[in-house]
Amino acid sequence: MEQQQTAPDSTMDTHVLHRSAGHLSERYAGIFAPEMVERYVFESYATLGRTAKVRTYLATISVRFADDRLHALAQSMGSIAKEHPQVLFVCVQNAGRSQMAAALLSTVSGGKVEVRSAGSLPAGEIHPLAMDVMKERGIDLADAFPKPLTDDVVRAADYVITMGCGDTCPIYPGKQYLDWDVADPENVSLEDARAILSDIETRVHALWERIKTT
Amino acid sequence: MEQQQTAPDSTMDTHVLHRSAGHLSERYAGIFAPEMVERYVFESYATLGRTAKVRTYLATISVRFADDRLHALAQSMGSIAKEHPQVLFVCVQNAGRSQMAAALLSTVSGGKVEVRSAGSLPAGEIHPLAMDVMKERGIDLADAFPKPLTDDVVRAADYVITMGCGDTCPIYPGKQYLDWDVADPENVSLEDARAILSDIETRVHALWERIKTT
Numbered sequence: 001m002e003q004q005q006t007a008p009d010s011t012m013d014t015h016v017l018h019r020s021a022g023h024l025s026e027r028y029a030g031i032f033a034p035e036m037v038e039r040y041v042f043e044s045y046a047t048l049g050r051t052a053k054v055r056t057y058l059a060t061i062s063v064r065f066a067d068d069r070l071h072a073l074a075q076s077m078g079s080i081a082k083e084h085p086q087v088l089f090v091c092v093q094n095a096g097r098s099q100m101a102a103a104l105l106s107t108v109s110g111g112k113v114e115v116r117s118a119g120s121l122p123a124g125e126i127h128p129l130a131m132d133v134m135k136e137r138g139i140d141l142a143d144a145f146p147k148p149l150t151d152d153v154v155r156a157a158d159y160v161i162t163m164g165c166g167d168t169c170p171i172y173p174g175k176q177y178l179d180w181d182v183a184d185p186e187n188v189s190l191e192d193a194r195a196i197l198s199d200i201e202t203r204v205h206a207l208w209e210r211i212k213t214t
Numbered sequence: 215m216e217q218q219q220t221a222p223d224s225t226m227d228t229h230v231l232h233r234s235a236g237h238l239s240e241r242y243a244g245i246f247a248p249e250m251v252e253r254y255v256f257e258s259y260a261t262l263g264r265t266a267k268v269r270t271y272l273a274t275i276s277v278r279f280a281d282d283r284l285h286a287l288a289q290s291m292g293s294i295a296k297e298h299p300q301v302l303f304v305c306v307q308n309a310g311r312s313q314m315a316a317a318l319l320s321t322v323s324g325g326k327v328e329v330r331s332a333g334s335l336p337a338g339e340i341h342p343l344a345m346d347v348m349k350e351r352g353i354d355l356a357d358a359f360p361k362p363l364t365d366d367v368v369r370a371a372d373y374v375i376t377m378g379c380g381d382t383c384p385i386y387p388g389k390q391y392l393d394w395d396v397a398d399p400e401n402v403s404l405e406d407a408r409a410i411l412s413d414i415e416t417r418v419h420a421l422w423e424r425i426k427t428t
Contacts, residue, residue: 036247039250050334073253
C-alpha cells in the first residue's frame, strides 16, 4: 500500500549548505544573526528545490540565491550602501523575459545598475531559446537560474518592472513600478524570439536613459 | 511604450503585517529575534502572494503561515516541546491530496498528531471538489489554503508523506519518509473524487495505527 522511499543522498548538499551558511554568517556579521543567515540558506534551498530541474548544482545555486537575498535585504535596511540604482525585473517564469531584460540592462549600463530578476512561478530552467538569442547578442545566460519573487529583492529595488505577472509584487512606497507588455518567448519560433529580444532591448535602452537622468 | 502601473492599495496589508510581526515577536521572544520574525511574516506574504487567487485575506493567511512555520522551526530546534508526533503531507498543489490527508489524520487521531501539509507547486486555492467530498465526510476545509513546501516544516516532521511530488523534499536524517501512490483529484468526476478520498482514508487509518504503536 505504501512504499518506503529511498532517501536521495543529500548528505553532501546539507554539508555544503551548513558550511556556506557559516561563511555567509561571517560576511554578514554585525548585520544579520547567524541563525537568520542559516534560515536564508536552507529556505532558499527548499524553495529552489521545489522547481529546479537540474539538481546537481542545487546547493551551490541556493547559496548564491541566499547571498543575493541577504545582500538585497541589507541594502534595503541601509546596512550595506547601494552604490548604484537597483532594478528588479519580474515575469512569470523568470526563464525568459526577466532574465533577458536583466542581462541586457546590466550590459547596457556597463554595470552602473544593480540588476535582479525573479518570477511569480519560476520554471525549472532558463528557456533554451532565450539562451540562444542572447548568445547571438554575445550575452551568456549559462549561470542564470529561475528564482521566485521574494520580499527582500522587492525592498531593495528602486525600479520594479513587471512583465505579464499581474499584481504578484508586494507594493512598497518610494519605488517606481512599471509594467511592460512584452510577449513570452516560450514555445515561439527563433524569429519571434529574436523579435522579443529586440523589443526588450529597446525598452531597456529607454529605461537606462531614464535612470541615468534621474 | 510602457505603462505606469497604478499601485494597488496595499497600505492596509503592510499595516497588518507589521502589527502581526510585532505580536509574533512577543510570542517567540527568547526564541527568535524580532528581525527574523518580521522576515518570516513578509516572506510568507510574498510567497503566498505569488500564487494565491483570493487576495482579500492574504495578509491574515500569511501571518498564520508564518506563525506555523516559526512554530515548526522552534519545535525542530527543541525550543518548543513537541507534544505529539509530527506528520507532514506533501503533494504537488497542496490543494487536494495533501489537504485531505492532513485533515483526515487530524480527525482520525483526535488531535493526537500535529499535522501539516504543503505543495511543491502550490495552487491558487483548494480544489472545490476536494472541499465537497470532505464536506460529505463532515470535514470543512474552508480555512485551509495551499502553501509551498518550506524547510522549517520538513525539519519539524517525524513523518514526511509525499504524494506525486517526486524528490522535492529536503531529506534529513531521523525522519520516516513514505511515498503514497494516490490519484490526483483535480479535474475528475465526483465519483472518482470520492474514491480518492476513500483511498486516502484507508492509508491514513493505517498510518495512525502505525504511529500509535511506535
